[in-house]
Amino acid sequence: MEEANKIELEKTYDPKKVEEKWLEFWIKKGYFQASISSQRPSFTIVIPPPNVTGSLHIGHALNNTIQDILVRYKRMKGFNALWVPGTDHAGIATQTVVERELLKEGIKREDLGREGFIKRVLKWKELYGNRIIVQLKSLGASCDWSRERFTMDEGLSIAVKEAFVRFWREGLIYRGHYLVNFCPRCDTALSDLEVTREDTKGRLYYLRYPLVSTDKNGQSETSRDDSASLHIIVATTRPETMMGDTAVAVNPKDERYKHLIGKEVILPVVNRKIPVIANESVDMEMGTGALKITPAHDFADFEIGNKHALPRVQIMDFKGVMNENAGIYNGLDRFECRKQIVEDFEKEGILEKVEDYSLQLGKCYRCGTVVEPMLSLQWFVRTKPLSIPAIQAVEDGRTRIIPEGWKNTYFEWMRNIRDWCISRQIWWGHRIPAWFCKDCEGITVSVEEPNVCEHCTSHNIEQETDVLDTWFSSALWPFGTLGWPRKTKELEVFYPTSVLVTSFDILFFWVARMMMMGLKLMNDVPFRDVYIHALVRDEKGEKMSKTKGNVIDPLDIMDEFGADALRFSLTALAAQGRDIKLSLSIIEGYRSFMNKIWNASRFVFMNLDNVEATRRVVSTGLNLSTPDKWILTKLNRTIQEIENSLEEYEFDKTSRLIYQFIWGDFCDWYIELVKPILNGDDLEARKRTQAILVRVLSSSLQLLHPIAPFITEEIYQRLRELGVRMSSTDEEETESISISSYPNFNKDEIYEEAFDEIEYIKEVIVGIRSLRAIVGVHPSKMVDIILLPDNKKILEITQANKNFIHSLAKASIDLSREEKPKKAVAQVIEGLQIFLPIDGLVDVEKEVERIKREISKVVKDVELTNRKLSNPDFLERAPEDVIEKEKEKFEELSLKKHKMEEVLQKLSEIG
């Protein structure tokens, strides 16, 4: 007896014992650091930077699992793989969080002043900003942590300034007085994208604006007459804005109002005369067909106001409080004002009626406050010229969007793009590099802080207090992180990046803007592919949210089930174009899979009695058995399919393939087939089998590694202890599975014949097991089975694999009979009848039922096939091979039907 190996695996896999260890190992060894001097092709991903304030949620887990799969796969494939990690300063979000924190101490940010507040935020970031990075690491993310970046770090700050300055000089950035979305709670302007529309129940108020009646002398007087012809009724959802009305617009084609165009109405409350104007855009069907125009507080009205040169009257301040232009309502909050005004108007007879109305209300996407369109001086990016190359790049495929369906969404948005308001009235962020001159009012824009105004050389200059939209800096991420605007080796080697992995909800916010910025500033697309993955929802398909209490916290999951189980679950569900409904039971299921792999390995370890036998894991030169050939064929086919699926971003398919191979092929069949050999006396055969076991196990681990890095590393390291090395000859490359080379498809390991043979034997075994179950034989009891093959070939195959049938079906096989036994239950498969003789113990009636059911199924198929074959059109038009196949099918099924009927006949005789 040879020396028993000393490495034994525990009975159950415990992720807690291994994950942290390998994490540290990988990072310490620097396996994930990319090289700028490598000759190998590069593969680059930049992480969608999570908010520094953030904590890992399930969406991050999915997003980063997918990126990690790609990076680990490419790294193993020999690419110079770089995954750049980092975080985003998340202006409004972070400021809000810190402000809330301060408020607990009774401090407002104004109390600290700008500098003091920024210091406070930085302190906060130091304390909590690293949290999500630690969490990403624990997920197993194989980022190059030595290159971690932050959107507010020095390099990226320079990038932001540089981009701003260039855009300004080219006229791509301008400053102007426009109507913008303003959040009174966050106290800042927002871009269009930062406003979400929500279905809200509101009311439609009908207001009566008296006409100014003009007498023959041309003098006007106010009419208080209630008769219909003397006023216009306008409908509005926002009566409190009426003080800002500067016109009433009607459609010029509208017969009801035609005669009033050019006349004036008197605006209640403020008693201002405003004109009735004609505008095509007014919908006659809508409301009363007369539209109050409030250019300073409504986007559509702003447009109309411009066309007709109407004055803009602002009636509230940036906090949403009514100002002096609101007359008696001065000082009231906008919603209180609405209440009050409705009450007052009702009394005064100005309010004609009120209707329930549902509308899409714009709300701040950060805090949910109703957004107020406000007239203010802001900075904008002129997006049209930037969008054109960004559209072209996707049109001509320089950047691919996967799944393709999102292309349309991208185009749709890009083609209708509007200028981007980039200034924010907050403190936390990149301060706009523009200085105003107090003497000449000129603007100096510069990367370096200027001493003088570039227009009049005055020293009396002051920097803009606004900061930039966080997405402005995020848009520079793919090249800013690689050193831009410096001309770095990194940019040369790693730009354009290979793929961006993200979810569709930031397609416009981020992806589109990176495209525009990358093409403008780098003169090339920021990434070759954009892979858009699903949203993770709860098991009912609802969005996870803290308020609903249906969140699945990835940290809890990793703690309970291990990072690998979580990663595998997300991967298995990551089908393109479909949301992920995640539940605990799914994760439990894949935890079982991890345990299965563990135990398959445990089995292998237990059956390696000699290190020599396992040192080399190559299979060439061995006198392979049929099952060996079968599993190698299956392995190679799986390798090929996995590779395809990964290249196509079909991650669900990848995980299914691995799952099926490891569990369905390797564990359920190969290991079982091979057990007698391992327990047998044939030393050569045993050694050979051990080699194949190790070979298939290690390849499986490698295939699985990108999805489940921890368990695969753990088992791999244990194999190493035994002296097993992965196929690479380079000792360094075998230190860790994460840098070993990914299995390659090898056509020399495809054995068609052996493969088909085992597939057939599997059917025989299942057939026998089925008979055993029917008769109710105890699993441990051996049965006698009679096989009647149709032809010599089947006879040979069954004969050659008799011992496998014997061990897997617990059956002694008799192949020498020439006729059917008298009393037996039977199974018919292609080319073979399987009999299990009985002593009348079986429930004949039940068995007759079963056979009948099966016959009727076959009959149905036979008829269907026959119908096809007797259809002249089919024979004429269907392709040759289809007809051929159909004929074979017909033969086979007819034969089966015939045999089954015979079986039935025999059974009836017993009965």
Added chain:
RNA sequence: GAGCGCGUAGCUCAGGGGGAGAGCGCUUGCUUGACGCGCAAGAGGUCGCAGGUUCAAAUCCUGCCGCGCUCACCA
């Protein structure tokens, strides 16, 4: 209003013009020398509905129904 996606086994989902698939759940049997987070054998489906194209439709086309999402200044 425009656009997109999805309706396949009880549940979650693959598949995608020529013999309906997986996992979970369910039923039955198992202290099988890797694993009960397991093994084996089963039951379970007019592939949303109606038309059309085709020799052939779960699969392609059209319409409808249901669910979801995105975009849009409709008072």
